[in-house]
Amino acid sequence: MGESLKRYEALAHDLAESIRCGVLRAGEKLPSVREASARRGVSASTVFQAYYLLEAQGLIRARDRSGYYVVHGTATMPPEPEPPVHIDPDSNVVDVSSQVFEMLESIRQREVVPFGSAFPDPALFPMAKLGQVMASTIRQLDPWQAVDDLSPGNAQLRRQIALRYQVDGMAVTPDDIVITNGALEALNLCLGAVTRPGDTVIVESPTFYAALQSLERLGLRAIEVPAHPREGIDLAALARALAQHQPAACWLMTSFQNPLGSLMPEPKKRELVALLARHGVPLIEDDVYAELYFGANRPAPAKAFDTQGLVMHCGSFSKSLAPGYRVGWAVPGRFFRAVARHKLSTSLSTSMPAQAAIAAYLERGGYDRHLRALRHELSVRQGQMMAAVGARFPAGARATRPAGGYFLWVELPGEIDTRMLHRQALAAGISIAPGPMFSSHPRFLNCLRLNYGHAWDMRAEAAFARLGGLIHAMC
Amino acid sequence: MGESLKRYEALAHDLAESIRCGVLRAGEKLPSVREASARRGVSASTVFQAYYLLEAQGLIRARDRSGYYVVHGTATMPPEPEPPVHIDPDSNVVDVSSQVFEMLESIRQREVVPFGSAFPDPALFPMAKLGQVMASTIRQLDPWQAVDDLSPGNAQLRRQIALRYQVDGMAVTPDDIVITNGALEALNLCLGAVTRPGDTVIVESPTFYAALQSLERLGLRAIEVPAHPREGIDLAALARALAQHQPAACWLMTSFQNPLGSLMPEPKKRELVALLARHGVPLIEDDVYAELYFGANRPAPAKAFDTQGLVMHCGSFSKSLAPGYRVGWAVPGRFFRAVARHKLSTSLSTSMPAQAAIAAYLERGGYDRHLRALRHELSVRQGQMMAAVGARFPAGARATRPAGGYFLWVELPGEIDTRMLHRQALAAGISIAPGPMFSSHPRFLNCLRLNYGHAWDMRAEAAFARLGGLIHAMC
Missing domain, CATH: 3.90.1150.10 (Aspartate Aminotransferase, domain 1)
Structure with a gap:
């Protein structure tokens, strides 16, 4: 069942992409279920499910007996925002x-x-199931776990997180991971590890307000670089900002950015990492929405292209599994030691029962x-x-x-x-x-x-x- | 049973105090059980229990058939350290x-x-019991709790903590309390709320190393004021330091200081608060060992004498109930808003299941x-x-x-x-x-x-x- 679910979603994703980029145009008829089924080598039911999903997403509409038509671009769907005007970014007190x-x-x-x-x-989250797992985990918990789970955190949980990276082809090991009190703490620890008050930091414009608040609190100046509503930060503007200012770091959301929802295409992420590496500037990559993709596969983060250890990748279970548990993590690359110690001296460790429960939940399966x-x-x-x-x-x-x-x-x-x-x-x-x-x-x-x-x-x-x-x- | 336990401990405490301050001297015989029972108006069994406790503490020793004698000051007990030499404290990069x-x-x-x-x-902690409470709490948890429990934190837990202050005669309400990821986060949030990089902060000497680490991380300078091994910080030296430097804050452990174990007597705490108020300097009071007193009553914190809202009182359940849960709190007085917001923008909230479990445990009773x-x-x-x-x-x-x-x-x-x-x-x-x-x-x-x-x-x-x-x- 999990299998067919994935197949229809992959098909829906491909069709949605064709609609978004204009291969399938407004008013155009989609292939019949029989045609699509034959052409794709999937069952008719998979095609039906994909069409239902696209219809629910408002991208296509059924017309009585004649099939499905693309509605994108009609009066029911608003147009996309224009790409940003290219202005040269200036640093600003936040x-x-x-x-x-x-x-x-x-x-x-x-x-x-x-x-x-x-x-x-x-x-939307399996709170009852998580509660059950937590209940049985906590009853078996060794009291010494409180000492074991000090920063960098619960070993079992770090193993489970590393596994998910490895499935995506990334060479992240448990020893590269610091468990944090949610991604917000991870991001703040990373920022603290690579900046000094008065430094400048590059962010997107518009950007997640919590990034601006962190900059404000640490006495940092923001350089806002315009972001494209669909593809994320403008690399040409970023290159100019890097040349002009000497930023201490760059803090971006590369996938499903808050607030734009933009997703940097993989080649652009690769280029971003190379560009920052040439300037020796660390990238703090806020990737908390990584698991919420509507396409066939999880988009690779910029971290996947990092050969220098300059990308500090931050994730969380707060948007995907366990809101309120406050369990996130950082993969801080060459700054691992600084971040792990920073965590130890700011909040010591992440709540032990929450770490243990999520580790046990992941081990049991059912997350995907x-x-x-x-x-x-x-x-x-x-x-x-x-x-x-x-x-x-x-x-x-x-x-x-x-x-x-x-x-x-x-x-x-x-x-x-x-x-x-x-x-x-x-x-x-x-x-x-x-x-x-x-x-x-x-x-x-x-x-x-x-x-x-x-x-x-x-x-x-x-x-x-x-x-x-x-x-x-x-x- | 709870009652008699308290009574014998009160008696043991009084006797220990008499021994410590020299009213009962080394080698002196304690009153017989019958005498003490009559004089104190307690049962013989209470006296026996008190004597057993003092014996276990190494303060008295039974001699065959002749009763109990004070051993303090003999070869088996080391002498106390000397009070510190009065040197004028200097500020130092940490x-x-x-x-x-x-x-x-x-x-x-x-x-x-x-x-x-x-x-x-x-x-030493009721981990199994806590686990049970957490298990039943988490199963009933409303998913919206994740939003409700954002800083300043779980309302039920803040009510329970406020109750404990009120029992001790302190006018702390739930609205004065910010729940934090352990006391260490509370202390760091308080420090961040009242300092700017380059400021100086007064600490004890010797002081808890985490205080020094926090100062180091925030780019603050430490002024170390000598502490008396039994009675805490030297107020005369503190007064000189206040006059000479313009510290942004003072960070002290007033009860059972780490590492000395010193306990500032109440009049001294009162004087401390008045002295700092005259200089308008906030006191960050680290009171994580408050519940671990051997005497009859919890020592009043400096916060009890605060009429200006200048004392930022920080507590925790990590040393008294739930190590590893990472639940602490701050009562930041007039800096409440800054601390609550600071918490929201650094780590959003404290782990929801941990907050809920401790609140439920406290409500059920059994903590005392x-x-x-x-x-x-x-x-x-x-x-x-x-x-x-x-x-x-x-x-x-x-x-x-x-x-x-x-x-x-x-x-x-x-x-x-x-x-x-x-x-x-x-x-x-x-x-x-x-x-x-x-x-x-x-x-x-x-x-x-x-x-x-x-x-x-x-x-x-x-x-x-x-x-x-x-x-x-x-x-």
Whole structure:
């Protein structure tokens, strides 16, 4: 069953790619189920499942008795944002914390519809199963585990994480891994290991606000390099920034970037790693959405192309398995020792029962089955929200079409200030993440990030209609 | 039963105090059980239990048929260290990490006898019971808890912690508390909230090496103020340091300091708070050993005398209930908001299952019963190691006699370098914590910290004899 699930997803992915890059154009008819089945060498049921998925994603639509047609590009789907204008990036002192903290407060209220949330829908995770595993693990736990699990962390868990890298063809061993209190701590430890106050650090623009907050806290200056909404950071602009400034590090999300959802193609990742290596600049690679791909395979991280040990790869189980457990990790390459010690002297170790439970869960199997179901559900929810953007937002609104993760980035037409929209929406019980949260400059005023990871139920639909109404009124 | 346990411990504590301050002198006979019972209005069995405890602590000894006598001051008990010489403290760049990390590596090996360990004996904690509570808690956990438990943390747990403050007469509410990944994170968050790189911070001398590491990592300068082996930091020297330097903060352990085991008397704590308030200097109060008192009551922290919100009180369950769970907290006074936000942007939240399990354990009751047994056991083990110091170490060795915690601080006679002793001992499978770990200056060369919290079994006794032999050979 796991097998056929994977096959139909692979097919759906290929077709979605063909649609996205224009090989299959709007209004075009898809091959019949019989044709596709023969051509691909898969069962008719696999094709049916793939078509159902694409339909749920809003990419194709069935017409009575005549088959499936591509809807992409029609009125129901908003166009993608334009690539960024090439401006030369400048370094900037960071001061975003207040607006971010206010925003975070608002999404903690359960009665608020969480379009602005950074967190995945907790209902998507096997919390009960994890609880069972934790319960049986904790009862067998050797008390000395508390000492054994000190940084770099639980050996069994590091082995399980290393295994997943190895399956993807990466030579990461348990001894390369430091377990952390979530990816956020991993990223902060990596940043602390390679910077000194006053240094400059390159980030994307727009970028994850927590990166800006970390820079702010450590007294670092940000150099924001524009990112392409589909393919990530602009390498030419990055090259100029590297030549002009002497950055201490570069902090990027290479796959399903928050907030854009952009995915750097593999050749671009390879080029990125080579470029940074020429300048001797470490890359802090935030890869927390790595497992949430809608395609056939996990996209390789930049770390896969790292021959110098300069890429500090950070991952987490918070978005893929166990939100709230606070278990993440870093593979800090040549900075391993600094990061492991840094961890020891800032928080000693990661919670022992959480480490042990996740290690035991991974060992038992079932993680990949859970992930397939999770990805499927997220890709369906993306289609639902994308269609709603097309239907409810004004013409001229643009939205990214991420191939993974659970964020849309929307550009609104005209002079709309999404900070004002945020306040109005919140008064109506709806949260959004306004664009200016994602930059240390006053940029992205007309943009917002939407979380499509929560259930698309009547409440969400009504809230989205209301949000659309507020935007129309502001136009 | 809980009641009588407390009563005999109170009696033992009073007698121990009388012995420590010289009211009962070496060789003096204690009142007979009948006399003491009548005089104190307690049962004979309570007196017996108190005498057994004092005997186990090595403070009194039974002579056949004639009763109990004070042994303090005889050959079996080493004298206390001298108070520190009054030197004016100077600020210093901190660079202790390498020796500390090497030391930490050595104590992680289970085959090494852990006299140098900073960790309590894991066998002293109700790990199985905690596991049970966690198992039943985790199965009922609402998935949304992951969002609810973001900094400042689990509301139920903050309520339970606030209750314990309130029982001690302190007006701490749940809204004053930030849950952290252990006390070490709490301390680091507090330090980060009130300092900027280049600032100076006052610490004790000797001081807990993790404080020095935190200063080092944040680019802060340390001002080490001498501490009295029994009563903590020298207030006159502190006053001079405050007048001379403009420190950004003061980081102290006011009860059962690591490494000295010193306990600041309450009037001194009150004076400390008033002195710092006059200078407007925040006190970061590391109070992780607070629950490990051998006396009748928990010593009041400096926080109890804080009327300005300048004391940032940090606690933990790692030494008293749940090592490895990594659950601690800060009560940061007027810096609450900064610390809570700082936590949110460095590690988001503390592991949800660990928070929930400890909250549920505290709610069920049984914590105080566990603590009484824990304190009893530690006080007995202190006596055992103290007697071994007297018997095995050379004449002229001095040792502190802490009224709580699980560390002895030993001063060896002559020119012994405990870093060399550390290497020799480690080769023999024994760890110690050499004095120079506890200062940014080359001080305390002839000192060492010993952990008496582990079982005093044949292995420990043999190792202690071996350690004594090594010291004799170095004399």
